[in-house]
Amino acid sequence: MAAIKPSVPKGTRDFSPAEMVKRNFIFDTIKGVFRKFGYQQIETPSMENLSTLTGKYGDEGDKLMFKILNNGDLINSKLYNGLGELFNVLVPKGLKPSIDEVKENEPWHKGKDTKVVWEVPDAHSLNEAFQRVSESESERELYKKSNQDLISAVSEKALRYDLTVPFARYVVQHQNEITFPFKRFQVQPVWRADRPQRGRYREFFQCDADVVGSDSLLNEAEFILIYDEALSALGLKDFTVKINNRKILSGIAEVIGKIDNIIDLTVAIDKLDKIGLDGVIKELLERGFTIEDIERLKPVILLEGTNSVKLQSLRAALAGSVIGQTGCDEIEEVLNYVDNFKLQNAAIELDITLARGLNYYTGAIFEVKTNEVAIGSIGGGGRYDDLTGMFGLKGLTGAGISFGADRIYDVMEELNLFPADANQSTQVLICCFDKDGELYGLPLLQQLRDNNINTELYPAGAKIKKQLDYANNKNIPYTVVIGSDEMQSGLLTFKDMASGLQEKLTVKEIVVKLTSL
């Protein structure tokens, strides 16, 4: 075996024990809050059929999906056939067989619907044909297309790209076992063949809660409560849940008679904090909006004051739009619900420039930002009607939120919010000089574990220095040293590794001391 230093695939990560303790703290905290609000955990397979995933994320998504090769002989037979087709896709004029000829004479086409023969005019040898293809952009495209056909012939599965589409698939597949409204949460990795960057990985965990089958805005209100409780439990003190509503954006587009340009509109005003009002106006003009449009937009774009003041101005500005008013009603109802609860740390901000996921959200839109660290959003979500329509189950409305675990991790690191690991690692290391000490230590080892204290005994044979280094490197807070004096006196050396304080204690005293900590 070559001794080249092994590594992990680009964009993937190992998680060390220290990192796992922190990640578990984040995930366990969020899961606990999800459960407190009645959400139930499910898990779906890492791989889904391509037919389930393809076309659900746009061309970009299809391209960034990690596809899995079919296995063993399947590959060969299919590729064989695939190449048969490919051969038919590319032939010089001289050799061109007719479709019938192909089906007649080539066993690997029997019963297959062979593709149209693609001709390379004036190519008199395959050499020349390949050459031509390698030089002509258009022909290379056709050639690539045929390669993609071949790929799809050897791959029928792909790794999960997000948790939402598998959830929709789950709901449709298990609709007869599910009681609606169905409140589920899911914490699993997803995979995207994105170009890795700082903070962007090819394998990362998503942390989603969604409800399907309930149109009550209490769900939206509870999402705000979930963000407040979970992020507060993680130690965040100052964060904002931004809320908007797709219907308000539609209303804005409607009142200026530009309902078809809603994307241009939202893309432009979305940049307000970055490029300022003048920038937005410039962009709106470029995108074909008129001075009059912009004059009517200004009061909306420049919305200020408390959420209720903003709502008032919005209602006025959207007087002419039924859908706009509905959007205002929905926002207002959500805020009224929340007023019945006490929030710990979350600020709520109505932000009509918020347009994330505009293509699928149909009602509320959420985004969560921390104000303590300069980093992107640490959460987001919204309501999407007809979640399961893509799988043929119509009219089920859904709403959901997601936590950005990796970013939350970075924020907590920067603010130093991780607690001393919650009893996840070893609390006591029993050290001994020799086999006698080892034997003497075994009953203590058992007693401590019987009291649910994570305990290790360092196997006899190593220098005490090495054993104490082991304790330090593993952040083990307490050590017990068993030497010949200790065994004679029955008084063991108990050491607090942080303070360095030592005392002589009996086994009984050590157990009492540690259990009472």
Place this chain on the structure above:
Amino acid sequence: MAAIKPSVPKGTRDFSPAEMVKRNFIFDTIKGVFRKFGYQQIETPSMENLSTLTGKYGDEGDKLMFKILNNGDLINSKLYNGLGELFNVLVPKGLKPSIDEVKENEPWHKGKDTKVVWEVPDAHSLNEAFQRVSESESERELYKKSNQDLISAVSEKALRYDLTVPFARYVVQHQNEITFPFKRFQVQPVWRADRPQRGRYREFFQCDADVVGSDSLLNEAEFILIYDEALSALGLKDFTVKINNRKILSGIAEVIGKIDNIIDLTVAIDKLDKIGLDGVIKELLERGFTIEDIERLKPVILLEGTNSVKLQSLRAALAGSVIGQTGCDEIEEVLNYVDNFKLQNAAIELDITLARGLNYYTGAIFEVKTNEVAIGSIGGGGRYDDLTGMFGLKGLTGAGISFGADRIYDVMEELNLFPADANQSTQVLICCFDKDGELYGLPLLQQLRDNNINTELYPAGAKIKKQLDYANNKNIPYTVVIGSDEMQSGLLTFKDMASGLQEKLTVKEIVVKLTSL
């Protein structure tokens, strides 16, 4: 979108909320015991480089690996090139270009080491050539081979096949950050393209604990303690940890002078319980062992009595073998360690017919069987020297065990050992007739959650019957109904769904009652 009912890939599973509660119970219990014994959690990526995995599991393993397609343009360019090669692999005589010609004229071969041109003698058209190939076994083999080259050109990664090889890779890659002995546990899914069967899946969780860098047999002893504590905590009452040692098997082979036939030997005696002594003897004769060999083997095969009696007979039978004696010493030391602890439910049985993983275990071999349900082993492991040698880090000894979570799940189902879900699901559902009731219920909702009671309020608008059905289907043990009378009197209807008992209680009384449960 077609309305065909969606499904999961063959051999994979969705896990419902009810199943997740049970699976979490199993995994959390085992993880807790691992931690109690000083093992630390790590996680590795789902995908590893093929260079890391290939050749580690034998040809069978390489075949059953789920390979991942390289992405986007990469595929095209490589396939393009691959096809270039393939084209060169298969040409009719008439068109055959020389290697130089190919490298000269075909851009996609520049700088590539193009394969030797494969000629199809007397084929005068590609049609004919393909036809020939499709009919000749040998030529088809060559053709398949070239397809496999093409596959390896489009795949550089595969899904994790087990947790041991990635762990070895982790240790070598991070050796400078690790304090040895390194005790790690890992609970993650693995993927195998096996033919799915009852109880065999293509995606399943492995649950491993391994220690590297310590040759102390205390580790082996603690593995027995871990099995005892974890399986007892899961409710198993009667199970056996079988223990053997590779060195004993070597000793047995040595004393009959058949050290090279150790595999044949162990394969045969491994079947003792199935085919009985006569069957084993028959098989041994078939495998080339003599009557004399068998006479000398009998006492060993028919070993009976307590573990120490068995050890005595073994020592006698293996008198001539140094390695055999060492194996006995090791078994004895492990058993002596364990004698210093009290086991809850595990029986320990020295079983020299146990030969699992013979190809890589070098010392102790473990297997765990429940005696309450007829099912295969629910755990196993052993010691393997030189775990990390495959990645160039020599001389690190390791030992590890694994829990068969899926089988343990089936056993617990059959024995009805799963507890009423440990506060993982909703405890109280607040039901109301209308918006007023909803509003009235919100403070109660918050108070219960503030007391860490998982609580839901069913959004107003549904019939009470539907709300109570929801509670029943979700196994919610308590409901609170808020009607107009309740709001007037301030006495809410509190119902125990199991007993059906109802009482009228104030909000305060409800909170007290539920928090004191």
